[in-house]
Amino acid sequence: MRYLPLTPAERADMLGVIGVDTVDALFEDVPAAARLPGPVPGLPMHASEMAVDRHMSALATKNLSAGxxxxxxxxxxxxxxIPASVDHLIQRGEFLTAYTPYQPEIAQGTLQVLFEFQTQVARLLGTDVANASMYDGSTGCWEAVVMAGRVTRRKKAVISGGLHAHYVATCQTMAKFTGDELVVGTPALSADTDDEEVIAAIDGQTSCVIVQYPDMLGRIPDLEAIAAAAQAHGALVIAVVTEPVALGLIEAPGHIGADIVVGEGQSIGVGLNFGGPYLGLFGCREKYLRQMPGRLCGQTVDAEGRRGYVLTLSTREQHIRREKATSNICTNSGLCALAFSIHMTLLxxxxxxxxxxxxxxxxxxxxxxxxxxxxxxxxxxxxxxxxxxxxxxxxxxxxxxxxxxxxxxxxxxxxxxxxxxxxxxxxxxxxxxxxxxxxxxxxxxxxxxxxxxxxx
The missing domain is CATH 3.90.1150.10 (Aspartate Aminotransferase, domain 1)
Structure with missing residues (x-):
């Protein structure tokens, strides 16, 4: 594809269509203090490829790596x-180059992998169903808040002070655009979780209660007590799991009252990778299935009775009308989901x-x-x-x-x-x-x- 830069007149036409005078107007939401008035200070305007490679290699040697x-x-x-077989298998051509399973007749392997992944996630989280993954745990957490709002038709979320600060920040960022009210608890250096504070904040306007399990400080909240209080007010409980390995030792949150369970699947099969890409897990009760974001792969039989896999539910805006979509997440973390599934199968x-x-x-x-x-x-x-x-x-x-x-x-x-x-x-x-x-x-x-x- 040739690179065809826009002319000033073409730029002006495009800006006119979207209703702004300058390109800078598109960055108004970025705080002025975070915007540079010009090129990055101290950075040369050009350098050879070899010089850049030497410089970046020198910077890399300053890192103290995890291993x-x-x-x-x-x-x-x-x-x-992470067993060596995980990386070996995910690098097979049929997995590494597969995109997304729009056409069941040519994507049976991809669909089956996602179906097996969903089964594993649902069993791990203790939920009836699970989707074919989200971007990561924090965006999955926000999607759960939006889902709870659709189910309850309310706009208030009570968030435990034990929820990871980055998950809270993600919810706060997105709530600016949806008008959701977030009641966020204050973390404290205490051996006790803030269960009582969370329960006291639940009322008839609450759509959901978000509790991390184990929480940000490694403590284990009483999900059953919180779930009972939420149920009494018609609110849903969202349990957040950032360390799924912990569920090998403590009860799955879906078994003790959580209506929606989300989490980060990175610690099973996926390396630290300097922060990404990671893997969002999402499961819920079956009665909320049609409000679940993302995609769901299912098992069926064809006209001749042979087992086959299909895209059963796809409620994203890329597939259906935007106003009908439950999420704008446009893909699943397919390769990371596969790594998770292979490692979980080995375990x-x-x-x-x-x-x-x-x-x-x-x-x-x-x-x-x-x-x-x-x-x-x-x-x-x-x-x-x-x-x-x-x-x-x-x-x-x-x-x-x-x-x-x-x-x-x-x-x-x-x-x-x-x-x-x-x-x-x-x-x-x-x-x-x-x-x-x-x-x-x-x-x-x-x-x-x-x-x-x-x-x-």
Missing amino acids: AAPFFLGAGAYRHH GGEGLAKLARINHQAARRTADALAAIPGVSVLNDAYVNEFTVVLPREAREVVRELADRGVLGGVPLGRLYPGNDALAKGLLVCASELTTDADIEAFASTLSEVLEGVPA
């Missing part, structure tokens, strides 16, 4: 072992439970080692593989010093909640099957050195 150091980061993105139900127990044991050993350090306390009474510790100093400073000494020692809550001084000393720590005793010893000893001399 090169003791690693205790979590907070919605997790480092787990099986018993394997997932065993993996979760190994994760929990690693987390317990880590928590015990950190709790033995003067001035450090473990916040949680219960957790799976992620927990919060309280430090005698601001956690962001400590994390930087740990990284300088070759340890990736958790996610400071101050980074996720800037300006919240009450959370500044909180450090979210995650352990997994990849966490060794040597890693734990290095973390504990390095943290002791960093905190040496700080009053307990």
